[in-house]
Amino acid sequence: MTARIIDGKTYAEGLRARIAGHVERLKREHGVTPGLAVVIVGHDPGSEIYVSQKAKLTVEVGMHSEKYELPEDASEAEVLALVRNLNDDPDIHGILVQLPLPRQIDPNKVIATISPDKDVDCFTPASVGKLQIGLPGPVSCTPLGCLMLLRDTLGSLEGLNAVVVGRSNLVGKPMAQLLLRENCTVTIAHSRTKDLASVVRGADIVVAAVGRPLMIKGDWIKPGATVIDVGINRIPALERGEGKTRLVGDVDYQSAAAVAGAITPVPGGVGPMTIACLLANTVTTASLINGLVPPEDLTP
Numbered sequence: 001m002t003a004r005i006i007d008g009k010t011y012a013e014g015l016r017a018r019i020a021g022h023v024e025r026l027k028r029e030h031g032v033t034p035g036l037a038v039v040i041v042g043h044d045p046g047s048e049i050y051v052s053q054k055a056k057l058t059v060e061v062g063m064h065s066e067k068y069e070l071p072e073d074a075s076e077a078e079v080l081a082l083v084r085n086l087n088d089d090p091d092i093h094g095i096l097v098q099l100p101l102p103r104q105i106d107p108n109k110v111i112a113t114i115s116p117d118k119d120v121d122c123f124t125p126a127s128v129g130k131l132q133i134g135l136p137g138p139v140s141c142t143p144l145g146c147l148m149l150l151r152d153t154l155g156s157l158e159g160l161n162a163v164v165v166g167r168s169n170l171v172g173k174p175m176a177q178l179l180l181r182e183n184c185t186v187t188i189a190h191s192r193t194k195d196l197a198s199v200v201r202g203a204d205i206v207v208a209a210v211g212r213p214l215m216i217k218g219d220w221i222k223p224g225a226t227v228i229d230v231g232i233n234r235i236p237a238l239e240r241g242e243g244k245t246r247l248v249g250d251v252d253y254q255s256a257a258a259v260a261g262a263i264t265p266v267p268g269g270v271g272p273m274t275i276a277c278l279l280a281n282t283v284t285t286a287s288l289i290n291g292l293v294p295p296e297d298l299t300p
């Protein structure tokens with residue numbers, strides 16, 4: 001079998017076009033321009049690229065965008081003060097503090113300071129709780145993107161065995177929560193799981209989010225399964241010469257694509273969905289802050 005490629009890049013373009021329509025309607029009918037503030041501290045090269053991309057796409061869908069760049073040695077108090085200002089800023093409906101933060105800053109303190117009403121990452125304890133019990137609000141961006149791709153590929157997910165490999169607060173745990181809501185039978189596996197290969201082999205849906213390059217092999221995959229690869233890992237590409245690198249996922253794409261029914265590539269799979277879902281969440285929070293019902297097609 002050769003798997004169908006799940007084209008996240010094209011899906012995300014379509015999603016951004018729909019978001020642009022919702023933004024236009026919010027402006028025209030309600031005088032509301034959704035605003036997203038992104039805060040980056042220091043110079044992590046990966047984060048800088050990611051944050052610039054976010055700012056560019058925010059403007060492209062018609063939203064108001066603010067970017068705050070603090071130096072590597074910024075104090076925790078400075079970051080907390082900035083977040084508090086943004087909490088009080090009526091032009092801002094979404095606040096994203098790019099992680100990781102430099103060592104002197106406690107990410108949990110920063111996250112807890114973000115107003116849950118503007119928490120477009122769905123990182124605050126209040127947002128995580130809302131997601132858990134099914135109250136309206138933002139949904140973690142990467143898991144939301146994965147769910148949209150799964151629904152688009154499979155239709156109903158009811159009754160399917162889903163294995164999430166990875167138990168992070170950012171991806172693994174909220175992903176499992178969303179799959180449970182879809183009536184999947186969900187297993188959360190991780191680096192300490194005994195005989196991980198056989199656990200993955202039982203899955204109709206595999207979501208790989210462990211951050212280990214090429215860990216999940218084709219012979220771990222049940223024939224016909226749908227594979228969502230969240231991993232973005234940079235590894236040496238020796239065939240291209242000394243010092244060259246390439247991006248790979250947590251799944252060994254070549255061998256897995258020969259067995260799976262459908263699979264996301266890296267890059268061009270889940271990555272573009274994360275930013276599109278961040279924009280979707282900003283429309284959701286802008287709607288809720290203004291007492292409006294958020295668009296149904298942007299939240300599960």
Ligand code: GUN
Nearest residue numbers: 096097098099100121141
């Ligand atoms: N760093 C890597 N991914 C993310 C994300 O989705 N949100 C934030 N805030 N930081 C990140």
